[in-house]
Amino acid sequence: MKIGFIGCGNMATAMIHGILKSGLASEGDLMASAKTEKTKKKITDELHLACGTNEETASFSDVLFLAVKPQFYEDVILSIRDHVKKDALIVTLAPGKTLEWLGSLFGEDRKIIRTMPNTPAMVGEGMTAVCPNHSVTDEELDTVLTLLSSFGQAEVIPENLIDVATAVSGSSPAYIFLAIEAMADGAVADGMPRNKAYRFAAQAVLGSAKMVLETGKHPGELKDMVCSPGGTTMEAVRVLEEKGLRSALIEAEKACVRKARAM
Numbered sequence: 001m002k003i004g005f006i007g008c009g010n011m012a013t014a015m016i017h018g019i020l021k022s023g024l025a026s027e028g029d030l031m032a033s034a035k036t037e038k039t040k041k042k043i044t045d046e047l048h049l050a051c052g053t054n055e056e057t058a059s060f061s062d063v064l065f066l067a068v069k070p071q072f073y074e075d076v077i078l079s080i081r082d083h084v085k086k087d088a089l090i091v092t093l094a095p096g097k098t099l100e101w102l103g104s105l106f107g108e109d110r111k112i113i114r115t116m117p118n119t120p121a122m123v124g125e126g127m128t129a130v131c132p133n134h135s136v137t138d139e140e141l142d143t144v145l146t147l148l149s150s151f152g153q154a155e156v157i158p159e160n161l162i163d164v165a166t167a168v169s170g171s172s173p174a175y176i177f178l179a180i181e182a183m184a185d186g187a188v189a190d191g192m193p194r195n196k197a198y199r200f201a202a203q204a205v206l207g208s209a210k211m212v213l214e215t216g217k218h219p220g221e222l223k224d225m226v227c228s229p230g231g232t233t234m235e236a237v238r239v240l241e242e243k244g245l246r247s248a249l250i251e252a253e254k255a256c257v258r259k260a261r262a263m
């Protein structure tokens, strides 16, 4: 199976590392294309892959990832569509680009899998939402799920939820980085050296996420386990509620969904 990436930025690089590390494919099975000389050099010298034009990458691939920003999708699709193998599995990553829209550009009978990954794929802890179109068989879907699982979790969802997935997992690492930065700022304000503060905050976030996933307990119950009666945490939680953290996150996700639907 030959795997190609049109564009080789943050997401493609993370996916390539995951696929190679898992042993699902070797360097010779992969090709990527790029716009800049710097990225071309990264593909050949750092990733040790063949670097092709967009057209060469399209005609090489049994599984083809479209890893350019959404605003470049239309031009890229129009330039490669006649080069894509007839039975290739076309995997998209862009928000807002629906299966219907993709089918209208590639051709209705094409096998298209719309996904929404996230950058924690870079450390093998990605979360990818997956929506296949009607032309993709169960076996082909399994092939793509196996590739996507090489850098984290991958789960099929109905397409009407993919903008929601964008808000809750595609974009949410940015909210969490912001939270970690702010938590560390608070610690620095009270005298902790900055590097130590990032590590303490990030490890607390990592452990908390693991508790949700591994205990299966309701997040509210886990929160209550931290809040000793008359203790320190309840004071912090009281201020977070007063400042609207919960509502800020809900409204941020609603804005994210609105933007994705408008793209």
Ligand SMILES: NC(=O)C1=CN([C@@H]2O[C@H](COP(=O)(O)OP(=O)(O)OC[C@H]3O[C@@H](n4cnc5c(N)ncnc54)[C@H](O)[C@@H]3O)[C@@H](O)[C@H]2O)C=CC1
Pocket: 006, 007, 008, 009, 010, 011, 012, 033, 034, 035, 036, 039, 054, 066, 067, 068, 069, 070, 072, 076, 093, 094, 095, 116, 117, 118, 119, 170, 171
């Ligand atoms: N960064 C993120 O957190 C996430 C990104 N996505 C989606 O993944 C896709 C890729 O995003 P990133 O990797 O973050 O972007 P990026 O900007 O890091 O990478 C895109 C690459 O494509 C190259 N490129 C642009 N036009 C090209 C062309 N015509 N031919 C070949 N290469 C071209 C750019 O030079 C760049 O290296 C986007 O559609 C984005 O919306 C989805 C989920 C999360």
Ligand SMILES: O=C(O)[C@@H]1CCC=N1
Pocket: 095, 166, 170, 171
């Ligand atoms: O900000 C964006 O548009 C992309 C999609 C999800 C994360 N990054």
